[in-house]
Amino acid sequence: MVRGSKKPRFGILDVIVLAAAIAAVAYVTYRVDSVLVYTWDWSAIPGYLFRYDEDLGHWVPNLLIKGLITTIRISIWALIVASIMGTILGVMRTSQRLLPRLIGWAYVEFIRNIPPVPFLFLFYFFISSQIIPLLNIGSALDQASPATLGVVEFLFGPANLIENFLSGLISLSMMSAAYIAEIVRAGILAVPKGQYEAGSSIGLSKLAIMRYIVLPQAIQRVVPPIAGQFITLIKDSSLVALISIQELSFLAMEIAISEQRFFEVWLFTGLMYFTICYACALAFGRLEKRMGRHLR
Structure with missing residues (x-):
């Protein structure tokens, strides 16, 4: 029997702890x-999860579920965009040329050393408010067909709030990209130098070595920590409530004010965050074990 294959036992010390x-x-x-001194009342919470729509004739999501969907939606999009940006920045951070390495370093250090809330406000009011209107997204959606509009709302939420959604998405992506860049940089540096030498010996260019040899091995190593970054993104998505994006924290705040049940609403909201984050942690734990087996 392999020495490390025994199952952990539940001892007396565990019972005491x-x-x-x-x-x-x-x-x-x-x-x-x-x-x-507080009288607890949880009766209002279930009504904000689902409601019965008499026009449609069935139950539909209410504010808390809608907010949770928006939170998951913006977190997924932010992870996709941040992964692309972070991969590019991570490659730049390991470049032998000074300028790409300097640009990558400046971006990572700038983002990592600014608190998220000031960055969010600065980006939204000074950058996003100038760029997003130039895209004429609202005019394009007004002319879109119902089918196109349905797809856009499924991917990005209500059409009338899509500009705010994009502002929050870009903000979260820029913040998370700095941390993903460091994860990617560590993954690239973990690839043995012999892999570079082997690529050079068969006549591959530096770009080909990075594309076909280094990055595939680095990606295998960075997938588990990037998956963990997704959990951080779910929690950080509550920050976009500050710019009126109707995600879970924003709608929970409105419910708490309207119902005057702050403790109940925020405890239940915290439970919703914990449930989705813990479910992701379990799924990513299995992913990490599978990736670990492939790396052996």
Whole structure:
């Protein structure tokens, strides 16, 4: 039998730690309940998940589910755009030429050393507000066919809010690209130098070596951490509520104000974030194990 194949056992120390954790949670709950003078009422929450549409004759998503869909939608798009930008920046960071390496370094250090909220405001009010109107997206959507409009709304959300959506998408992508660039750079540097020498020995150019030899091996190494970056993106997407994008946190804030049930709404919203992030963590954990087997 292989020495490392034994299943972990649940020992007495684990029981003590678990019991201490349960006791700590119970004590905190008791203290909060005794100090906080508050009447809990969760009855309003289910109505904001789904509602019955009499015109359509069936149940449809309500505000919280719509917000969750928008959160997942903007996170997926931001990951796609940030992965493309981050890969380019990561390659630039490992370039032997000074100018690409300097541009990649300046971008990464600039983004990583600015807090997300100031960056979001600066980008939205000084850059996005000038560029997005020039694209005439609203005019193009007004002339689009119903089928085209349906596809656009499925991919990007309501047509009347698509400009805000794109602003938030670009902001999140630019912030996340800096971190993905470092992940890609580490993956490229992890490829043995012998791979470069082998490519040179058969007459491949530097671009061909990077494209056909280095990047395929680097991508295998960086897929698990980039997948983990997606979880960070889901949580960071709550920042775009500051520019009125109707994702989960924005709609939860409106519900909490209208119902005057701040604790219930935000606790349930936190549970929704935890559920989707933990589900992604489990899925990416399996992906990491599969990728690890291929790298052995």
